Amino acid sequence: MAEGAAGTTLTSRAFGLLLRPEASVVVVSVALVLYFQFANAYFVSTANVQTLSQFVAAPVIIACGEIMLLICREIDLSVGQVFALAPFLMENINDVGVPEPLAIVAALAVCALIGLMIGLITIGLRVPSFITTLGMLFLITGLTLTISRGYPANTAGGPVLTGIMGAWAYSEIVWALAIVAVMHVLLRHTRWGLHTVAIGGNLLAAAEAGIAINRIKIGNFVLTSTLGGLTGLLEAFRVGSIDPLAGGSNIMFLGVASGVIGGTAIAGGAGTIIGGLVGGIMLGILQDGFTLQGINAFTFDIVIGAAILIAMIANIHLARLRGGGPQ
Amino acid sequence: MKRERETPAVAGRLPRRALMQGVAAGSVASIMAAAGRPAAAADAGPYPQHPKWKFVFVNHVTANPFFVPCQYGIQDACALLGCDYQWTGSETSDVAQMVNAMNTAIAGKADAVAVCLVDPKGFERPVEAALAAGIPVFSYNADSRSTKRLAYIGQDLFLSGQMMGERIVKLVGSGKVAIFIATPGQLNLQPRYDGAADAIKKSGADIQLSMIATAPAANESLSKIDAYYLGNQDVKGMFGTGGGDTQNCGLISRKYNLAAKGVHAGGYDMLPRSLEAVRDGFLDFVIDQQPYLQGFYTVMEMFAWKVSGGLVGPADIDTGLKFVTKDSVGPLLETKTRYEGSAKDPQILPHSGPIAG
Numbered sequence: 001m002a003e004g005a006a007g008t009t010l011t012s013r014a015f016g017l018l019l020r021p022e023a024s025v026v027v028v029s030v031a032l033v034l035y036f037q038f039a040n041a042y043f044v045s046t047a048n049v050q051t052l053s054q055f056v057a058a059p060v061i062i063a064c065g066e067i068m069l070l071i072c073r074e075i076d077l078s079v080g081q082v083f084a085l086a087p088f089l090m091e092n093i094n095d096v097g098v099p100e101p102l103a104i105v106a107a108l109a110v111c112a113l114i115g116l117m118i119g120l121i122t123i124g125l126r127v128p129s130f131i132t133t134l135g136m137l138f139l140i141t142g143l144t145l146t147i148s149r150g151y152p153a154n155t156a157g158g159p160v161l162t163g164i165m166g167a168w169a170y171s172e173i174v175w176a177l178a179i180v181a182v183m184h185v186l187l188r189h190t191r192w193g194l195h196t197v198a199i200g201g202n203l204l205a206a207a208e209a210g211i212a213i214n215r216i217k218i219g220n221f222v223l224t225s226t227l228g229g230l231t232g233l234l235e236a237f238r239v240g241s242i243d244p245l246a247g248g249s250n251i252m253f254l255g256v257a258s259g260v261i262g263g264t265a266i267a268g269g270a271g272t273i274i275g276g277l278v279g280g281i282m283l284g285i286l287q288d289g290f291t292l293q294g295i296n297a298f299t300f301d302i303v304i305g306a307a308i309l310i311a312m313i314a315n316i317h318l319a320r321l322r323g324g325g326p327q
Numbered sequence: 328m329k330r331e332r333e334t335p336a337v338a339g340r341l342p343r344r345a346l347m348q349g350v351a352a353g354s355v356a357s358i359m360a361a362a363g364r365p366a367a368a369a370d371a372g373p374y375p376q377h378p379k380w381k382f383v384f385v386n387h388v389t390a391n392p393f394f395v396p397c398q399y400g401i402q403d404a405c406a407l408l409g410c411d412y413q414w415t416g417s418e419t420s421d422v423a424q425m426v427n428a429m430n431t432a433i434a435g436k437a438d439a440v441a442v443c444l445v446d447p448k449g450f451e452r453p454v455e456a457a458l459a460a461g462i463p464v465f466s467y468n469a470d471s472r473s474t475k476r477l478a479y480i481g482q483d484l485f486l487s488g489q490m491m492g493e494r495i496v497k498l499v500g501s502g503k504v505a506i507f508i509a510t511p512g513q514l515n516l517q518p519r520y521d522g523a524a525d526a527i528k529k530s531g532a533d534i535q536l537s538m539i540a541t542a543p544a545a546n547e548s549l550s551k552i553d554a555y556y557l558g559n560q561d562v563k564g565m566f567g568t569g570g571g572d573t574q575n576c577g578l579i580s581r582k583y584n585l586a587a588k589g590v591h592a593g594g595y596d597m598l599p600r601s602l603e604a605v606r607d608g609f610l611d612f613v614i615d616q617q618p619y620l621q622g623f624y625t626v627m628e629m630f631a632w633k634v635s636g637g638l639v640g641p642a643d644i645d646t647g648l649k650f651v652t653k654d655s656v657g658p659l660l661e662t663k664t665r666y667e668g669s670a671k672d673p674q675i676l677p678h679s680g681p682i683a684g
Contacts, residue, residue, distance in 0.1 A: 040435060047460075048434035055427055150540045151512030152422070154448055235423050241449035243422045245510065245543075250419070291428055292435040294381060294413040297389035 024318040025262055025278045028311050029285055036289035043292060050169045054238065056284035057172035061231045062255030063262075063276035064183040065224030069129070070259060072199040072217055073268030076118065077133040079228035079255065081140035082111050083247035086229035087155070087236035088147045100157040104165070108229050114140070115225030119218030137249070144244050153242040166237035175234060179227065184273040196220065200269040258283055261311060282311060374634055379411050380438035382629050384622070385428045386416040387445045387469075387515070388543065393570045393596055393618055396668030397468070400622030403673075408630045420510055420543055422449040429453040439463045439629035444471040445513045451475070463632045465641065467625045468618075469515035477632070478641035480625045482616035484515070487648045488522020491593070491614060493530065494650070495523065495564055498591040498611055501533040502563030507552060507572040509543045519568040519595070545571035552579050567594030570601070573613055577604025585609070597651065597659060597667060605656045612650045619666045620646040
């Protein structure tokens with residue numbers, strides 16, 4: 001039976017949207033928002049939306065970088081440590097007399113160099129990125145502790161700079177959305193993104209097609225480390241204090257989880273930045289909502305873990321229905 | 328063809344399925360979360376009917392056994408007064424996570440908030456926001472004078488460090504001494520080291536003091552203390568500033584039989600291994616900061632504030648600094664009580680005989 005003419009275009013477009021991998025996550029997120037609002041009248045309040053945006057922003061920015069790497073079948077485990085290192089770099093550079101905005105740029109440049117180093121070791125010396133970044137994880141942790149002598153430090157800078165860099169309540173989420181927009185365009189509408197997906201989809205074919213695999217992968221490592229450093233700076237300015245214990249594997253896992261929940265395949269080859277955003281939003285809703293509910297710390301982890309599992313099971317079954325997953 | 332006819336049917340099922348699975352996710356989560364739902368009103372003895380106030384405790388190491396008696400203290404006080412509590416924060420002393428938890432508590436209009444102020448500046452903004460929203464804020468276990476909390480309930484950390492320093496001078500006399508600290512710079516531990524260093528310096532004793540950073544996790548810190556001893560076998564004293572490090576000093580002292588070699592050790596908190604080490608002579612003392620009271624008295628202060636509309640002013644409470652030595656450790660080891668965190672059941676422990684000073 002052939003489909004009707006103009007009348008079904010809108011419906012088929014709506015179905016088309018719902019068939020997208022991110023749709024199931026959005027549906028689950030909306031259901032969660034309704035549930036939490038029913039359970040606690042303050043969920044949808046200005047103060048809580050602000051707090052929620054702060055839960056969401058950091059993992060989403062990290063996810064943007066990790067998704068690019070996951071798509072081309074790599075991973076960066078050390079991004080949480082670069083997160084902790086960057087504010088100390090900025091503080092040290094600022095201490096020798098460099099003005100704050102330049103110190104921020106210099107710190108990000110060092111993070112980019114760390115990403116370059118990771119890329120060169122992984123590609124040049126043919127070490128699996130899991131291992132390279134595992135080694136870098138410990139190395140950078142030690143570097144952070146050494147630079148900071150284990151002590152927390154204060155953030156410096158005038159109200160405008162600190163406001164832009166995270167102190168204003170909504171600045172982090174604005175940064176996150178801007179980065180998501182840029183990365184989405186990068187992934188979907190530039191050659192870089194196209195080549196990244198090609199490398200993840202079929203490495204041999206990509207090589208045969210003349211894609212500069214090494215350059216793309218190294219570039220993605222640089223991108224991830226820089227985004228990790230930027231996130232660390234934003235969080236440090238938000239809290240007003242630079243903490244050597246900040247970030248770590250926890251934020252890295254949250255970033256990777258946001259990407260995976262939003263539809264990025266752990267094995268590589270597929271993924272979207274928007275998926276990372278909605279995945280991050282869902283994780284943020286869960287964390288913020290259950291804390292607002294008054295769940296105690298011990299049961300909190302049980303509830304979050306179960307909620308993530310349920311959301312992913314829902315996601316995967318919907319993928320099967322779309323015909324995308326294993327049959 | 329058959330396949331084409333199936334596609335619209337599949338697509339038709341999708342939105343309903345997605346919705347149902349979303350609802351299923353939400354309802355399962357709600358069943359699990361049902362335990363945390365507070366009741367509407369509470370009956371609290373001599374006080375008139377009041378809503379079941381919710382007190383949020385933000386902690387830096389939510390899973391640390393030291394705070395188990397603190398949580399029991401909170402539970403008992405809340406049960407006594409008809410209030411409810413939430414125990415949240417970070418497991419890894421992550422200040423950003425604690426700030427998130429505080430902000431959520433403010434957005435959720437908690438009735439009072441208590442937070443361990445482990446960072447000198449990190450909590451200033453959330454505390455100000457809470458006070459501006461009419462939510463009283465107390466600090467417990469760790470304090471920062473620059474943050475505008477209403478009161479601090481806990482041990483006077485600098486003073487306790489000074490007292491430990493004086494005792495170190497008495498025990499060691501002269502020589503190399505190491506004081507271990509899990510998270511340098513954090514305000515629940517650093518003032519203790521600073522106090523000890525201050526007292527040792529003021530005494531004029533010939534002591535070479537080193538501050539050695541270990542790790543928040545007890546097993547890591549054990550390896551580090553072991554490594555330190557092996558590299559510095561001429562050390563005359565090894566002391567901890569926190570429960571984990573103190574316990575590990577005791578374990579290392581036992582491992583290498585350091586007491587017989589004239590090496591002194593001691594520290595804070597009453598973890599079971601630490602108490603055993605005191606009994607067996609491997610630790611000279613441990614300092615109790617009474618975590619049960621840190622929870623119990625904080626709830627009392629919150630309740631007094633709520634019930635009097637802030638007129639009954641908050642006051643700093645020093646939950647004490649008690650040196651536990653070989654003579655006094657016996658009863659602590661023999662009993663397992665809720666007040667020390669080693670048992671869950673409520674108990675009354677009878678006391679007989681004179682009370683030692």
